[in-house]
Amino acid sequence: MATQLDTFETNLETVRTDVTRTTPAAFQETLAGVIDHPAVGASLPFEEVTLEGTDVTLEPTPDQLREATCGVTAAALGVADYGSVVLESTPAGAELAGLFPDRHVIVVRERDLVPDMAAAFERLGDRFRDGRDDAVLATGPSATADMGALVYGVHGPRETHAIVLEDNGE
Amino acid sequence: MASKRSQKADRIRHVMATEGDSVERNALGFNDGRYESVARLEDYDAYKDRARAIKEDAIERLPELIEAVRETVEANGGTVYVANDAADANRYVRELARERAAETVVKSKSMTTEEIDLNEHLEAEGCAVWETDLGEFVLQVADEAPSHLVAPAIHQSREEIATLFNERFEPEEPLETAQELTEFAREYLGERIEEADMGVTGANFVTADTGTIALVTSEGNARKTVAVPDTHVAVAGVEKIIPTFEDLQPFVELIARSGTGQDITSYVSLFSPPVSTPPVDFDDDEPIADDPNDREFHLVLLDNGRMAMRDDDQLRETLYCIRCSACANSCANFQSVGGHVFGGETYSGGIATGWEAGVHGQESADEFNDLCTGCSRCVNQCPVKIDIPWINTVVRNRRNRGADEGQLDFLVEGLTPDEEPAGLDLQKRFFGNFATLAKLGSATAPVSNWMANTPPSRLLMERVLGIDRRRELPTFERETFVEWFRNRDVPRPVDAEYHAVVYPDLYTNHVRTDRGKATVRTLEALGVAVEVPEVASSGRAPLSQGMIATAEGHAHEVSADLEPYLEAGYDVVVIEPSDLAMFRGEYERLLGGSRYESLADRSYEVFEYVYGLLENGTDPTPLRGGDAARGVGSDIAYHSHCQQRTLELEAYTTAVLDQLGYDVVTSDVECCGMAGSFGYKIEYYELSMDVGDRLGEQFETSDTADRTVVASGTSCLEQLDALLSRQPQHPISLVAPNGSD
Ligand code: SF4
Numbered sequence: 001m002a003t004q005l006d007t008f009e010t011n012l013e014t015v016r017t018d019v020t021r022t023t024p025a026a027f028q029e030t031l032a033g034v035i036d037h038p039a040v041g042a043s044l045p046f047e048e049v050t051l052e053g054t055d056v057t058l059e060p061t062p063d064q065l066r067e068a069t070c071g072v073t074a075a076a077l078g079v080a081d082y083g084s085v086v087l088e089s090t091p092a093g094a095e096l097a098g099l100f101p102d103r104h105v106i107v108v109r110e111r112d113l114v115p116d117m118a119a120a121f122e123r124l125g126d127r128f129r130d131g132r133d134d135a136v137l138a139t140g141p142s143a144t145a146d147m148g149a150l151v152y153g154v155h156g157p158r159e160t161h162a163i164v165l166e167d168n169g170e
Numbered sequence: 171m172a173s174k175r176s177q178k179a180d181r182i183r184h185v186m187a188t189e190g191d192s193v194e195r196n197a198l199g200f201n202d203g204r205y206e207s208v209a210r211l212e213d214y215d216a217y218k219d220r221a222r223a224i225k226e227d228a229i230e231r232l233p234e235l236i237e238a239v240r241e242t243v244e245a246n247g248g249t250v251y252v253a254n255d256a257a258d259a260n261r262y263v264r265e266l267a268r269e270r271a272a273e274t275v276v277k278s279k280s281m282t283t284e285e286i287d288l289n290e291h292l293e294a295e296g297c298a299v300w301e302t303d304l305g306e307f308v309l310q311v312a313d314e315a316p317s318h319l320v321a322p323a324i325h326q327s328r329e330e331i332a333t334l335f336n337e338r339f340e341p342e343e344p345l346e347t348a349q350e351l352t353e354f355a356r357e358y359l360g361e362r363i364e365e366a367d368m369g370v371t372g373a374n375f376v377t378a379d380t381g382t383i384a385l386v387t388s389e390g391n392a393r394k395t396v397a398v399p400d401t402h403v404a405v406a407g408v409e410k411i412i413p414t415f416e417d418l419q420p421f422v423e424l425i426a427r428s429g430t431g432q433d434i435t436s437y438v439s440l441f442s443p444p445v446s447t448p449p450v451d452f453d454d455d456e457p458i459a460d461d462p463n464d465r466e467f468h469l470v471l472l473d474n475g476r477m478a479m480r481d482d483d484q485l486r487e488t489l490y491c492i493r494c495s496a497c498a499n500s501c502a503n504f505q506s507v508g509g510h511v512f513g514g515e516t517y518s519g520g521i522a523t524g525w526e527a528g529v530h531g532q533e534s535a536d537e538f539n540d541l542c543t544g545c546s547r548c549v550n551q552c553p554v555k556i557d558i559p560w561i562n563t564v565v566r567n568r569r570n571r572g573a574d575e576g577q578l579d580f581l582v583e584g585l586t587p588d589e590e591p592a593g594l595d596l597q598k599r600f601f602g603n604f605a606t607l608a609k610l611g612s613a614t615a616p617v618s619n620w621m622a623n624t625p626p627s628r629l630l631m632e633r634v635l636g637i638d639r640r641r642e643l644p645t646f647e648r649e650t651f652v653e654w655f656r657n658r659d660v661p662r663p664v665d666a667e668y669h670a671v672v673y674p675d676l677y678t679n680h681v682r683t684d685r686g687k688a689t690v691r692t693l694e695a696l697g698v699a700v701e702v703p704e705v706a707s708s709g710r711a712p713l714s715q716g717m718i719a720t721a722e723g724h725a726h727e728v729s730a731d732l733e734p735y736l737e738a739g740y741d742v743v744v745i746e747p748s749d750l751a752m753f754r755g756e757y758e759r760l761l762g763g764s765r766y767e768s769l770a771d772r773s774y775e776v777f778e779y780v781y782g783l784l785e786n787g788t789d790p791t792p793l794r795g796g797d798a799a800r801g802v803g804s805d806i807a808y809h810s811h812c813q814q815r816t817l818e819l820e821a822y823t824t825a826v827l828d829q830l831g832y833d834v835v836t837s838d839v840e841c842c843g844m845a846g847s848f849g850y851k852i853e854y855y856e857l858s859m860d861v862g863d864r865l866g867e868q869f870e871t872s873d874t875a876d877r878t879v880v881a882s883g884t885s886c887l888e889q890l891d892a893l894l895s896r897q898p899q900h901p902i903s904l905v906a907p908n909g910s911d
Binding site (some may be wrong): 059060061062063065066082084089090091092093094095096099117118120121122124125128129133134135136137138139140141142143144145146147148149150151153154155156157 | 246302303304305308321323326327328329331347348349351352355356359360363364379380382388389390391393394397414415416418419422423430433434435436437438439440441442445446447448450451452453454455456457458459460
């Protein structure tokens with residue numbers, strides 16, 4: 001039987017998001033293989049991994065944001081049956097790093113996966129009432145068909161890549 | 171009158187020629203996508219029920235929820251302004267722009283700001299206003315109105331957009347591909363966003379308990395519009411409020427699937443502003459995160475007629491609409507003309523009638539309201555289960571009643587014993603009273619047929635009634651179906667297990683008596699004791715002209731005529747799907763209560779009934795199977811009827827035909843385009859044929875071109891007859907045992 005992680009991966013691919021599974025120990029190495037340069041990002045709200053010591057510029061200036069070709073940010077949740085991720089907006093500008101550069105690398109923990117939207121909205125409802133009340137449910141790259149054919153990468157990223165931190169790797 | 175009709179015909183012809191292809195390609199794409207996407211959603215129907223219940227509750231409690239939103243948004247640090255009307259909302263936003271000395275305002279897509287013409291007001295304040303949604307941007311450059319609720323520029327092809335951009339912006343290298351156009355727009359609008367002083371968005375939903383705005387988008391422009399400038403103004407109709415955050419879930423599952431056929435859009439932004447992302451000042455070179463987060467947020471809740479709609483028992487349902495566009499994409503007429511014909515000042519598609527009548531006034535709906543033929547294909551597609559055709563009927567009825575008095579015409583007067591006001595448009599009155607005409611037609615046939623088809627009378631009919639000369643008129647039978655049944659000499663079965671009345675609908679009774687006779691022979695061969703009494707016509711004809719009072723009169727007559735049979739245990743077998751749709755659908759509103767229920771519960775479409783008999787063990791041997799088909803092949807191309815498909819009855823016909831050994835392929839267009847009287851009307855004839863062509867093409871493929879064509883509805887048969895060289899027939903005529911009538 002497919003695990004929730006398998007389902008999530010399959011659906012990420014359906015929505016044109018590449019996936020790399022990794023462990024906390026191998027995270028920085030995996031990341032190095034996945035990002036483009038220059039990269040900007042927002043520090044990850046996870047204990048097991050960090051962007052400190054990587055090539056990712058944290059707390060960028062507007063110019064760095066504009067010049068970056070890659071953004072690295074965390075996802076608070078992953079929704080298995082849609083291949084969606086929940087991106088929180090933070091005072092450190094996580095939303096911007098996931099929105100301006102051409103490529104968005106999303107770090108999501110296996111333990112933060114939920115099976116479906118119903119479960120996602122239950123979790124989000126609690127978070128919103130707790131005051132963590134800005135989130136984007138993002139599914140795949142930004143897209144438009146307004147110019148007569150489907151094109152990826154409009155105002156948001158053209159490519160999305162999820163790095164999934166496996167639980168059993170702790 | 172005649173010239174007004176021909177002006178309308180000209181306008182429709184022009185839009186079909188210039189925009190029709192793009193509209194058709196896109197609307198059909200969305201429509202197909204929707205069928206596929208909702209089929210993937212487990213619990214689709216349950217989600218629709220939930221979505222409907224949430225909206226009913228929210229509109230019921232709206233005043234209370236508005237106050238709740240005010241409290242939560244203000245507690246979060248934002249401001250709420252409830253604007254009575256467009257002028258009030260525009261004044262408020264304009265003052266905000268003035269106070270902030272805003273030079274550049276960026277917007278994400280919002281139909282509500284289209285409704286109030288906000289851009290013009292901001293421009294009058296001296297602001298440069300930019301639409302950042304690419305479709306809206308195209309319209310802004312082209313200076314056009316949206317032609318679709320969700321994809322506002324679907325009427326423009328890539329080539330047209332390229333020409334437009336190359337002329338307006340004169341890029342070094344001419345733009346050509348969708349990729350190049352998108353990159354150009356991204357770059358251009360990216361600069362506008364960077365310099366913006368104020369961002370304006372709409373809201374798909376506003377939750378009362380958390381003060382959260384939900385924006386459903388794909389491009390990412392709404393997020394940038396909110397994140398980059400430090401002032402965000404969201405303009406939303408009051409009806410966008412839902413009670414709780416969790417109530418968002420069914421809508422998130424439904425909205426994109428119902429609209430463009432995506433399971434979900436790229437971004438569903440949920441935020442309780444002011445957002446925590448720091449605003450970006452692109453002239454600054456300090457880290458962005460260092461800027462203090464002093465954002466401003468204003469939520470403008472727009473009434474503009476909505477509270478009055480809420481008090482209106484007929485228009486209230488419109489407020490449940492989430493503007494997904496399913497009703498437009500699934501509409502055969504819309505697929506041909508788009509929102510520039512099937513739309514008003516702002517809104518387009520089936521539900522536009524409700525919105526336009528509510529927010530811009532009845533007149534804005536009058537122009538296009540007739541484009542809804544009541545085919546009902548949108549009804550099952552609407553995620554909040556709005557009876558869209560009914561809203562169109564009500565608005566049509568109101569228009570009829572508001573029509574100028576005193577336009578009596580002696581020619582038509584005798585033919586129109588209806589309950590409608592004197593000023594009612596003659597064309598509507600004529601078609602609405604088709605029952606009277608049919609009686610007269612049969613009584614005087616064949617003379618009536620000769621008379622009607624002479625060139626002078628066709629000309630007169632076209633001038634006075636707007637009946638297009640290119641349409642063939644129905645030929646009335648001298649002996650009606652009811653008379654045939656009464657006159658024939660066939661012994662009735664004595665101890666039959668099933669008793670049924672075959673409902674003599676107008677067409678079966680006066681025009682297509684053959685299918686009535688075939689039905690009787692079929693049922694009798696299957697052992698059913700049949701009666702064909704005189705029964706009033708259903709009221710479908712007047713209802714489709716918006717003549718509700720007249721239709722209601724018919725409903726009561728039908729009910730009274732059939733009551734003794736229902737009491738005696740008879741079932742009612744209906745041949746014409748649009749009449750069955752009345753019995754099961756509109757009669758609930760026209761009759762109500764137990765009279766509606768007893769009729770609705772006991773009425774069956776003819777193949778639904780035959781299917782039931784066979785399922786209950788009746789021997790099908792007497793029916794003509796595929797191999798025994800007389801003079802026709804066993805390979806069939808079947809076009810069900812729009813209302814029949816809405817009632818989910820198509821499968822009974824195909825199942826019975828399958829069982830009898832026919833090889834059946836079915837059409838999958840939404841409607842044949844004829845739609846009762848619609849295709850006869852001179853202003854709509856060409857549109858009707860354009861819609862019909864989609865059906866015609868499906869029956870001219872290599873697999874279908876040699877098949878026998880069958881269709882269930884009268885209108886569909888007439889339309890197919892006009893479209894194909896093969897003569898179509900009702901499927902019952904195919905399977906009925908041979909008779910000697
Ligand atoms: S009426 Fe229903 S189908 Fe039409 S746009 Fe509104 S919600 Fe969608």
